[in-house]
Amino acid sequence: MSNFKKLLVECGSNSHSVHIGAGAVAHIGKWLLDQPSKRAFILVDQKLRAPREMLITALQRSGWEISEISVHAGEQLKDFHSIYPLYDRLVRGKADRDSVLFALGGGTIGDAAGFIASTYLRGIPWVGVPTTLLAQVDSSVGGKTGINHLKGKNLIGTFHQPSLVICDTAFLNTLGPRDILSGFGEMIKYGLIFDPKFFQFLKKNSDQILNLEPAVLSLAIQKCLQWKAKIVRKDALDRTGIREALNFGHTFGHALESKTQYRRFQHGEAVIWGMRFALALSHVKKILPSPIREEVDFFLSQLHVPPLPENIIFPEFFKSMTQDKKAREGKIHFVLLKNLGQAVSLSGITYKDLQSAYKLLILGSQF
Numbered sequence: 532m533s534n535f536k537k538l539l540v541e542c543g544s545n546s547h548s549v550h551i552g553a554g555a556v557a558h559i560g561k562w563l564l565d566q567p568s569k570r571a572f573i574l575v576d577q578k579l580r581a582p583r584e585m586l587i588t589a590l591q592r593s594g595w596e597i598s599e600i601s602v603h604a605g606e607q608l609k610d611f612h613s614i615y616p617l618y619d620r621l622v623r624g625k626a627d628r629d630s631v632l633f634a635l636g637g638g639t640i641g642d643a644a645g646f647i648a649s650t651y652l653r654g655i656p657w658v659g660v661p662t663t664l665l666a667q668v669d670s671s672v673g674g675k676t677g678i679n680h681l682k683g684k685n686l687i688g689t690f691h692q693p694s695l696v697i698c699d700t701a702f703l704n705t706l707g708p709r710d711i712l713s714g715f716g717e718m719i720k721y722g723l724i725f726d727p728k729f730f731q732f733l734k735k736n737s738d739q740i741l742n743l744e745p746a747v748l749s750l751a752i753q754k755c756l757q758w759k760a761k762i763v764r765k766d767a768l769d770r771t772g773i774r775e776a777l778n779f780g781h782t783f784g785h786a787l788e789s790k791t792q793y794r795r796f797q798h799g800e801a802v803i804w805g806m807r808f809a810l811a812l813s814h815v816k817k818i819l820p821s822p823i824r825e826e827v828d829f830f831l832s833q834l835h836v837p838p839l840p841e842n843i844i845f846p847e848f849f850k851s852m853t854q855d856k857k858a859r860e861g862k863i864h865f866v867l868l869k870n871l872g873q874a875v876s877l878s879g880i881t882y883k884d885l886q887s888a889y890k891l892l893i894l895g896s897q898f
């Protein structure tokens with residue numbers, strides 16, 4: 532057991548541990564000894580055969596009684612119509628307030644399970660067993676749960692901390708290269724906004740991480756989650772703005788995802804474009820020294836992210852960003868970089884700033 536890395540997410544009475552490493556799920560029973568009952572309901576991505584077997588075997592070995600709810604994972608799961616029948620399964624299975632809902636899958640399974648757990652009987656415990664890199668480095672920790680509304684992603688949701696999170700890195704072996712790159716994009720974000728040493732580590736070890744080399748991978752996941760846990764500890768309910776730094780690369784990234792109907796880019800790939808754009812904008816706003824922008828942008832440009840689509844007309848794209856309901860008088864705010872490891876939130880970004888940043892990103896010069 533000592534081979535696993537452990538970290539504590541401190542949120543008062545909602546504090547919980549996270550265990551990271553290849554094969555961690557086999558030990559799950561030992562980390563659940565304080566649960567009042569051993570009745571498990573598992574919301575599982577139906578694609579995941581081996582992880583499902585491993586989780587069920589480990590829980591049964593520790594005396595858990597199991598009911599399984601197998602679903603098609605993906606964004607369409609995060610919808611009222613998709614999750615309503617899942618409450619039915621809990622009701623019919625007589626889940627009570629001591630029953631535990633397990634989420635076995637990527638971020639969509641975690642977001643949906645967390646939401647159901649926080650609303651069923653006004654809240655039952657849940658355990659996250661994330662199986663994508665993105666979910667292991669980001670979405671599984673922080674307690675944000677949610678489903679989508681026609682008008683936007685994650686518009687309906689709650690805060691509900693899990694009781695335990697297991698990041699079994701062996702589960703990641705079946706991910707495709709783009710899924711891995713997507714998680715890597717979020718990892719780089721942590722380095723850029725909080726930790727220059729970690730950024731250099733990621734840069735130096737990018738091949739090992741993209742090839743899922745176990746020791747480097749667990750270390751990198753642990754580092755990301757340490758940063759996420761630190762921010763969550765300071766601002767569990769996302770009220771003070773501290774968590775805003777985590778949106779680095781997301782303003783442009785989200786706009787790109789939505790303009791391409793969530794089909795062209797994996798989330799983390801869009802975030803990589805978003806970070807490149809934010810770096811260019813940081814330079815336009817004269818807050819980031821050129822050599823740093825160039826070093827980071829060169830590294831990001833070497834990752835195999837799909838190119839920006841040719842059918843997006845960027846002047847219109849920027850107009851729609853600055854005319855968005857969140858924009859004030861045609862100005863928006865952005866998380867930018869002042870230095871490696873130092874993010875700042877800057878307001879008053881204009882259409883012209885966005886245009887200049889785009890020119891710098893694409894042509895290598897503003898003019």
Ligand SMILES: NC(=O)c1ccc[n+]([C@@H]2O[C@H](COP(=O)([O-])OP(=O)(O)OC[C@H]3O[C@@H](n4cnc5c(N)ncnc54)[C@H](O)[C@@H]3O)[C@@H](O)[C@H]2O)c1
Nearest residue numbers: 578604605637638639640662663665666670675702705706
């Ligand atoms: N709650 C938060 O704080 C937070 C943070 C970031 C993202 N999110 C949410 O996370 C979601 C994206 O997460 P995601 O990319 O993990 O989504 P996902 O659950 O859709 O998984 C992506 C794909 O990978 C497959 N998959 C899962 N595990 C696999 C494995 N081990 N091997 C092979 N394939 C596997 C899934 O079947 C799916 O096709 C979004 O809905 C986003 O809003 C939430």
Ligand SMILES: [Zn+2]
Nearest residue numbers: 717781798802
């Ligand atoms: Zn993200």
